[in-house]
Each structure stands twice: as structure tokens, then as C-alpha cells.
Amino acid sequence: MVKVTVLGAAGGIGQPLSLLLKLNPKVDELSLFDVVNVPGVGADLSHISTDAKTDSFLPSSKEDKTALGNALKGSNLVVIPAGVPRKPGMTRDDLFNINASIVRDLSQGIAENAPDAFVLVISNPVNSTVPIVAETLKKNGVFNPKKLFGVTTLDIVRANTFLAQLFPSEAKPTDFNVRVVGGHSGETIVPLYSVGESKKFYEKLSAEKKKELIHRVQFGGDEVVQAKNGAGSATLSMAYAGYKLAEAIITAQSSSSVVECTFLNLDSSIKGAAEAKKLVKDLEYFSLPVKIGANGIEEVKYDILNEATEEKQLLDVAIDQLTKNIEKGVAFIKK
Ligand code: NAD
Ligand code: LMR
Secondary structure, eight states: OOEEEEETTTSTTHHHHHHHHHTOTTOOEEEEEOSSSHHHHHHHHHTSOSSOEEEEEOOSSTTOOHHHHHHHTTOSEEEEOOSOOOOTTOOGGGGHHHHHHHHHHHHHHHHHHOTTSEEEEOSSOHHHHHHHHHHHHHHTTOOOGGGEEEOOHHHHHHHHHHHHHTSTTTOOGGGOOOOEEEOSSGGGEEEOTTSGGGHHHHTTSOHHHHHHHHHHHHTHHHHHHHHHTTSOSOOHHHHHHHHHHHHHHHHHHHSOOEEEEEEEEOOTTSBTHHHHHHHTTTOSEEEEEEEEETTEEEEEOTHHHHHOGGGHHHHHHHHHHHHHHHHHHHHHHHO
8 A cells, every 4th residue: 555645735846746645546545735725736636536545634723633644644645835835036056944833833744743754845945855854754763764755856857858959950958867966055956967878969069058957957956947037946846746755766676676866864874875974074964875775775876976077066065055055944942
């Protein structure tokens, strides 16, 4: 039995993400939680003739914790796209004040009701909200670093698409699986174009074009925020990306292991995490390719950091910025 819960299911990301999950034949139960509008979303999705049984949960008041508990009980996988999105002129860090407490309270619910679940964090700023989830789970004595994933998949999706757009007659986005490491905001996003399938195309670009491409991936979120002009940030591409990671984890439950990039806690219990940590100046969190099996993250593929010599400077900048973002999230729970 696979039960997936979406926290923030009535939102711009939550709705299309829930639709994609409803279409997955491996999902037996789809549980939708939000503080507004979720009964309507649930009723709508429940008419789709796929097997996933769909339920929605709306708290009756701010104090009501039962709805969240009921939504979460028995979940194998929880996805969190709850929280406010950016408007033009804002950074992801500007969302911290509102989203930090939303994510903390939802994590407390996970600790109490679904402590063994895989947790996928979409809410921004990811570089800080992932440490918030980890610290909340630690406080409750239920933290498993192998099951916590900061969702950076949209950066990979963009990196593949934007490179293919530069070679319209030679390449398609699906030809690539660019490893994007670091974090999920501006210069903490580091696409490693110089390694893997992307290398032979990337090498054809001038230094200026390479710079423009990297900048586009790092600030791809801004393109959408500006185009939506006050009506939010990426939702459809994010739902696709979030689903892609969720599907990979669900697949790893029943068949072979998969490799995906994610922003993870570099805990020494994970194979390769200690080696990775040394390469990123002892940061506790970093996005890297990881091997995922039935019980979660089995191995961190840190070698890519040694291979990517061309991106050394970009990595140094990312590491410096991430230090502050991570500390901010940890301090929010520890204070
Ligand atoms: P949205 O405003 O459309 O939806 C957010 C939903 O969260 C709303 O339905 C709201 O009611 C709900 N919500 C608020 N507080 C809640 C709570 N305490 N419990 C449950 N639900 C709650 O926003 P969106 O466009 O869906 O974006 C959601 C978040 O995802 C934002 O923080 C955004 O920055 C982030 N995001 C991350 C990525 C990424 O790559 N990781 C990409 C895009 C957006
Ligand atoms: C994105 O990368 O699209 C998201 O993080 C949303 C944003 O604020 O840009």
C-alpha cells in the first residue's frame, strides 16, 4: 500500500501535483490537506477513474490539529508545497518569515503522525526549510536523514531544457540529465554542465554563452515570477518536477533503485555523505545526486564534485551563501 499526502494541496503547485499523483497506478491512497479550498479539490480529483482513493482534510479552526493528523496517519510519502510564493522584486529568503512557521508546524504533524514517511520539501526558501524540517523531526526523536528530500528537481528540468534550446536541431531536453548541485536559490544553484551528456554541447558554447546559460538556470524562477506579474511563481513546471522526484521514490519502493539530485542532510550514516561534506567545507546540507532505494537515500554520489573542475568558482560562491541559509533554518527551531 502506498499512501501519499500533499500538504498545501489546494495551491498553485498542490493542485496539479495532486492530479499527477492521482494518475500514478502505484498510489493507493491520496490524502490532500490544506487550510483553504481543499474539499473542492478533493471532490474534483475523486471523480477521476484511477485507483487511488482520494480524501481531503480541512482544519475547522487554527487550533484544530486533528485534520492534519488524520491526513498524515499511515502516509509513506509526504510532499510539502504549503506556503506563500514570491512576487516580483522578492528573493526566496523574503518568504522565510511566513513559510518557516508553516513548515515547522506541518513537520511537527509529520513527527507525531507519520514519523517513518519520506518527506519532500518544496516550500521556499528550500535552503532553510529543509533544515527546519530536520530540526523539528530531531526534536521529536524521529529524524531519518535518508528520508528527507529538499526538492531541487526544477533546477535540473530547467538546466536540461535551456541547454537543448540552444541546439534546436541537434538536441532535445530529454537527451540530458544535467546534475545541478548546491541549493535552490540564485547563485547556490550550480548546474554541472561540464560533466555527463551535456559536456559535448556545452563545450561548443563561447565563454559568454556559458555564463548566460548558467545565469538563466540560477535565475530561472525569476523569469516565471516576472511573467506571472504578481500572481505567484512556477506552479505547473514545479508540479511536474515534484512529481518526477516523488515518482522516482515510489518506483524505488517496488523495483530498482534510482539516482536523483536532492538537497539532503549530509549525515554520516549515509554512504558517501562524510566524503561529500569534506568537499563542501563541512556544510550540513547540499544538493547532490543520490542513489535511492526502498529505505531511502543509500548513497551520495559525491565524485561529481571532483570531476566538475570548471565549476569550482561557482561551487565556492554557492557554499558561502548556503552556510547562512542553513544556519538561519537551524536557528529558527533551536532558538
Ligand atoms: P500557493 O499560494 O498557490 O499555494 C500554497 C498553498 O499552501 C495554499 O493553498 C495555502 O492555503 C496553503 N497553505 C498555507 N499555509 C498552510 C498550512 N499551514 N497548511 C497547509 N497548507 C497551507 O503557492 P504555490 O505557488 O503553490 O507555492 C508554494 C510554495 O512552493 C512557495 O513557497 C513557493 O516559493 C514554493 N516553490 C518551490 C519551488 C521549488 O523548486 N522547490 C518551485 C516553485 C515554488
Ligand atoms: C522556482 O525556482 O521557480 C521556485 O523556487 C519559485 C521561485 O520563487 O522562483
